[in-house]
Amino acid sequence: MSPLDFFISPFEYSFMRNALCIVLIAGILAPITGFWALNRRMVYLMDAMSHSVLPGVILAAMFGVSYLSGGLIAALVLTIIVFYLTKKGRAPEDGAIGVGSQSLFALGVILASQSSEHRSFIHILFGNPFASNSSDIALMLITAVITLLLIISLQSKLIAATFDHEHAEAIGVKVIRIDLVLILALAATTVVGLSSVGVLMTVSLAVTPAVTMRVLQISFMKARYGAVLMGILAGTFGILLSYHLGIPVGPTVALLCLAILSISVLYMQARDAGILTNKKVISP
Amino acid sequence: MTQALLEGHDLDVYRGERLVLSKISLNFNKGEKVAVIGRNGAGKTTLLMALAGITKYEGNLFYQSKPCHHGEHRQQIGYVPQRSQVRWDLPLQVIDVVASGMAGNPHLQGRAHRKEREEQQYRALLEVGALPLARRMINSLSGGQAQRVLIARSLVSNPDILLLDEPLSGLDVHALDQVIQLLHKKSQEGTLVVAAMHELDIVRSYFQRAIYIESQTKVIDGSSEIVLQNHFNTAKVKTIS
Numbered sequence: 271m272s273p274l275d276f277f278i279s280p281f282e283y284s285f286m287r288n289a290l291c292i293v294l295i296a297g298i299l300a301p302i303t304g305f306w307a308l309n310r311r312m313v314y315l316m317d318a319m320s321h322s323v324l325p326g327v328i329l330a331a332m333f334g335v336s337y338l339s340g341g342l343i344a345a346l347v348l349t350i351i352v353f354y355l356t357k358k359g360r361a362p363e364d365g366a367i368g369v370g371s372q373s374l375f376a377l378g379v380i381l382a383s384q385s386s387e388h389r390s391f392i393h394i395l396f397g398n399p400f401a402s403n404s405s406d407i408a409l410m411l412i413t414a415v416i417t418l419l420l421i422i423s424l425q426s427k428l429i430a431a432t433f434d435h436e437h438a439e440a441i442g443v444k445v446i447r448i449d450l451v452l453i454l455a456l457a458a459t460t461v462v463g464l465s466s467v468g469v470l471m472t473v474s475l476a477v478t479p480a481v482t483m484r485v486l487q488i489s490f491m492k493a494r495y496g497a498v499l500m501g502i503l504a505g506t507f508g509i510l511l512s513y514h515l516g517i518p519v520g521p522t523v524a525l526l527c528l529a530i531l532s533i534s535v536l537y538m539q540a541r542d543a544g545i546l547t548n549k550k551v552i553s554p
Numbered sequence: 555m556t557q558a559l560l561e562g563h564d565l566d567v568y569r570g571e572r573l574v575l576s577k578i579s580l581n582f583n584k585g586e587k588v589a590v591i592g593r594n595g596a597g598k599t600t601l602l603m604a605l606a607g608i609t610k611y612e613g614n615l616f617y618q619s620k621p622c623h624h625g626e627h628r629q630q631i632g633y634v635p636q637r638s639q640v641r642w643d644l645p646l647q648v649i650d651v652v653a654s655g656m657a658g659n660p661h662l663q664g665r666a667h668r669k670e671r672e673e674q675q676y677r678a679l680l681e682v683g684a685l686p687l688a689r690r691m692i693n694s695l696s697g698g699q700a701q702r703v704l705i706a707r708s709l710v711s712n713p714d715i716l717l718l719d720e721p722l723s724g725l726d727v728h729a730l731d732q733v734i735q736l737l738h739k740k741s742q743e744g745t746l747v748v749a750a751m752h753e754l755d756i757v758r759s760y761f762q763r764a765i766y767i768e769s770q771t772k773v774i775d776g777s778s779e780i781v782l783q784n785h786f787n788t789a790k791v792k793t794i795s
Contacts, residue, residue, distance in 0.1 A: 430657035442658030
């Protein structure tokens with residue numbers, strides 16, 4: 271197979287062009303929200319979110335309404351459950367997140383078992399961008415742009431709250447409000463990722479690039495661009511490999527992200543050992 | 555009589571829902587250097603947090619004789635928490651940390667104020683002698699450098715009150731001297747400096763005034779020499795509440 275056959279020929283089909291648009295949108299949005307999830311220590315919450323949107327999305331599909339609204343409502347339900355269990359029930363936060371998300375996921379599985387379209391359930395979990403149409407792309411694009419603008423507008427407050435939440439409060443940053451907005455952004459990312467890599471694999475596309483940037487010790491400001499670049503590369507190669515090898519997109523993207531992370535770890539080990547520069551580096 | 559910069563009357567101070575200090579009254583003047591001392595858990599940090607408006611209090615707190623409801627005086631306060639409470643593991647540069655001190659000021663947001671923001675950030679770093687560190691990653695700073703960066707972050711909004719929580723803990727002699735000289739300079743420029751301290755010999759030598767939190771309801775306030783003597787039960791002191 272020539273490089274032309276691998277990279278260009280698949281995009282002669284409109285479903286592949288649609289799939290490319292979908293993974294590009296998810297590949298830009300997910301690493302940005304994942305970056306903040308990692309630094310605000312919300313990765314577990316994001317993982318929980320990916321499970322808990324399931325009943326909302328399936329109910330939305332049953333009633334023929336936008337899966338985005340269904341997913342966001344389900345994410346909101348998770349937030350309320352976690353808030354209720356931690357504040358009223360004095361349950362530990364990670365326990366409340368685990369219980370809430372698994373309960374909602376269980377409800378989603380029951381709802382899916384009652385649905386006539388079993389295939390769509392698999393697509394929700396593991397993604398199928400090849401089945402997307404232009405209205406899906408438009409909806410995803412609008413959601414992604416709004417979410418990104420929201421995060422960009424809050425950037426200085428996010429940095430202040432992440433580095434030192436007590437000082438952020440002292441200078442007038444409402445940390446709880448910032449976290450609530452971030453939780454909604456994580457929910458929106460999960461739902462946007464649904465069509466591309468599936469709800470379960472969105473966490474990989476979101477978090478692995480941010481982890482990779484940490485491993486590479488890239489500064490906070492540049493790391494977001496690096497994470498987005500990695501998300502775009504993993505997404506694009508993911509659909510190409512999926513097309514050529516006939517394997518599911520979501521897991522392919524997740525494994526590509528893991529491969530890049532592994533190479534980064536090896537690179538840093540080689541650098542620290544002085545193999546690349548003949549100088550041994552002592553990491554701080 | 556000089557008008558107090560910060561006044562608290564009959565303050566009940568809470569940490570979460572727990573009452574830590576009860577019916578405390580304190581006045582602070584411009585340019586003073588005040589040490590807050592007491593055993594671990596006495597309420598030094600909580601008192602500073604109440605003055606900074608980040609923990610719940612009941613009673614009356616005034617900034618320049620105006621009531622400070624819901625932290626309206628926050629832009630005038632530079633709060634420096636303990637170094638250990640901060641995320642030094644993040645891949646941030648020093649200048650990013652200093653810039654984060656402006657995040658709560660709505661008048662300095664947006665591209666239009668970028669130059670003004672940068673000028674203030676570099677001025678704050680220059681003031682603490684940390685300008686060459688601007689592009690250094692924070693996880694490579696020494697204890698003294700990290701402390702000066704935290705002080706620069708609080709100075710970036712040009713406050714007239716500095717509240718510092720154990721600013722000298724864990725510093726070597728050289729770094730300790732740098733921070734003391736910096737606080738002395740700020741005090742001479744008219745900034746009120748209030749610091750929670752454990753280093754009693756430094757309190758005696760460098761702070762004119764000390765507030766000793768003896769118990770939930772008893773705070774001893776006076777010149778550092780006298781308060782420290784009283785701390786060891788050897789001299790008369792002025793007792794508030």
